[in-house]
Amino acid sequence: MAETQVHAAHHAPSQGFIRKYVFSVDHKIIGIQYLTLSMVSAFIGMALSWAMRIHLAYPDFRIPILGWLSPNGAPNGLMTPEYYLSLMTMHGTIMAFFVLTAAPFAGFGNFVLPIQVGAADMAFPRLNMSSFWVTFVGFLLAAATFFIPDGPPLSGWTAYAPLSAVGSVAGPGQGLGQTLWVLSIAMFCVASLMGALNFIVTTLDMRTKGLTLSRLPLSTWAWFIDAWVSLLAFAVLLPCGLLLALDRLGGTSFFIPGGLVFNDQLQPHSGGSPLLFQHLFWFFGHPEVYIIILPAFGIVSHIFPTFIRKPLVGGWKVITFAEIAVGTLSFVVWGHHMFVSGMSPFMAMVFSVPTLFITIPSVIAVLVWVFSLYGANIRFDTPMLYSLGFVSLFITGGIGGFFLAQPSTDSYLHATSFVVGHFHFTMGLSAIFATFAGFYYWYPKIFGRTMNEKLGKLHFWLSFVGVYCVFITLHLTGFAGSVRRYSAFVDDFMIPLMPAQRFMTISALLLGAAQFIFLFNAIWSRFKGPKSSDNPWGATTLEWATTSPPPFDNFGGRQLTVYHGPMEYDDEASVMQTSPEASIAGT
Amino acid sequence: MATTVYEPPQVERHLPYYSGKGGGENRAPAGGDLHAVEDRPLDPAQTGIRVALGAITMSFAALTSAMIVRQGTALDWRHMTLPSVLYLNTIALLVSSITLEVSRRRVTDYARGVQTQISIPMLWLLATLTLGLLFVVGQSVAWLKLRAEGLYLASNPNSSFFYLLTGVHATHVLGGLLALVYVISKLRRAVLRRSTFAAAAQYWHFMGALWLYLLLLLWAKL
């Protein structure tokens, strides 16, 4: 980091370790903090998934560390059904919020967006710092649930009421564990709102000369759209969490109906509506899946042109308008998560129609990526492999979406592992692959060193094959009727599927092991990787028009002027956005 | 950092590649003396506050829809009369918007040099602050009143929504009071940027409008 200081000397970066690396207002440091937090979270989430998979396939296998963590939840390392649900809840919560929402949006967005718009920092640097630290506190609250006597809540990442609302009578973890969970998610909401606000204002007000909206890099476009979706969706989850907290702690009955009996105890509530919870939650929840996937769209659309050496089909417009359409439509389809909740069949139809419509812009985006490959001179570097992997996973997962969007087929598939396979492809692993694409792509910019390509490719192929082995099989067992959220399939009609369960478990363990190649590569390259040039991929956007890593104020006091769109590629030739040369690709 | 000369935006506006934003506003403007500070057409503070108000609107829309759904499914919905102190509070909040606007005019006069006394806008600001505090105190009186009638948060859905909506709104008003304190402290040192003041004022007026809406909602539904 010595070179950073030289460039930024006149801009007076904060001095001292704490101000510089811990409570830093520098968007680059904050971006790295977010990425680190989500990487830690991802490994925790993965470990939880291992524990679950092992238990599903080998119900008698003891996992000593679980026994140590929770003597009640996993006596002698053998988890109870309740503890299985606790692990599942925390897996989902950590992955959906602290990995998939945090890394591609807040992590890369923080590091890259201000540089891509030519700004010295976010519009509100101190607010930005608070976003991270509030997220971090949220993470600690979630993590704390593992260390309390009752363990984490067991109501799933969707925390359906009244299970989540009545308190400890509903089972282990539903007392303090669920309370910590609600607080954690509320923190996450607040942080996301602050972050979204910053992203929006930075994109609107901080762009450098000549950087019109039509010249915005596609990743910035996606973060910008995503920020709007986040802003509106988390603004609903926060009151939803507040109502849940009041039901739990204040004795109100927003979500708890009258006459409810839990564990033989009549609950002292009346008149609440469990469906109200589902409406509020999914009003957030469906946009949330797009909050997760839109930055992935953006990262991949940003990476593609660099490695196919030509603009995307349809230019910036088609993909961007597809993203805007997805973002907008995502607010009117939430009911498709509630087809079998007891809502009226008419309403089910009302929600089914826009759900089928929302596939249109998604399909358009996919077609843009696929057609752009046509006739291209593709460079298969690791970032591109991961981008292609993203497209593949997204298509595979999306196909499952068509089955689920029909109330008739969904009533069979709803509570099966088919849904689990579906959302792991579309939301989980797609977004993870795009995050990896971004990681390999921006790593040289972030750390000034290059990651090892051989290890990168190995990591990619193992992950790619591993993901298909695990999650296609989940679709198939779902067709066969394998129920979602069961902790064991030991003595019922599911026994014939045990070989498939074992296959998935072994694949999942190998898939997880492959991630250590990545971890090693990321850490080792940070210190020992070859030094990277300023623009190793021959890209055109502003983050590549500065040093690697960029100085404190990003451009060393320079004020950039932008003359072109972000996709000025023509095979070997490319034109930087800041270069006054004539356009070669007409963007 | 001494006072840097602030480049007026007009210069950028005629650049060949300028369109919409993207006008090179990545320089922190001089955070200096009121007489020197010009405002940009759209300042981050202004954009930011509008975006924030959008999110707040969304939250209250969610709470409203929750109330309507909850009322629709409930057999336990009873009507109640609102404590009359609410109407006094409403007047205090509305008048505070007026005093705030007067203060803003006086600050503009001061920045133009028409007015030399900074204490004039300051007094109007302090009046606004007092009225805002009165509003919050008044809301607490309403809560005490309900408690005296035996209506607590969990007594019935109506009282739950009453405490919920007024409580969340009052919290937002407290945020507005903090913003006013910030504005006052900046004004005292004569380093208040007009856009900062405008953003705080927008927030404050929004809280007034939001309260009118909530009052209507509570009056009609509870």
Ligand code: HEM
């Ligand atoms: C291609 C268009 C898509 C369609 C038509 C579609 C449709 C559906 C439907 C109907 C369900 C409800 C199934 C049920 O619970 O019974 C569902 C579940 C889900 N979908 Fe999609 N989906 C699509 C794409 C996506 C994408 C792109 C994502 C993520 C980025 C995603 C993430 C999820 C998640 C997380 C769930 C499960 C939530 C839960 O119950 O925990 N889907 N999808």
Ligand SMILES: [Cu+2]
């Ligand atoms: Cu959905």
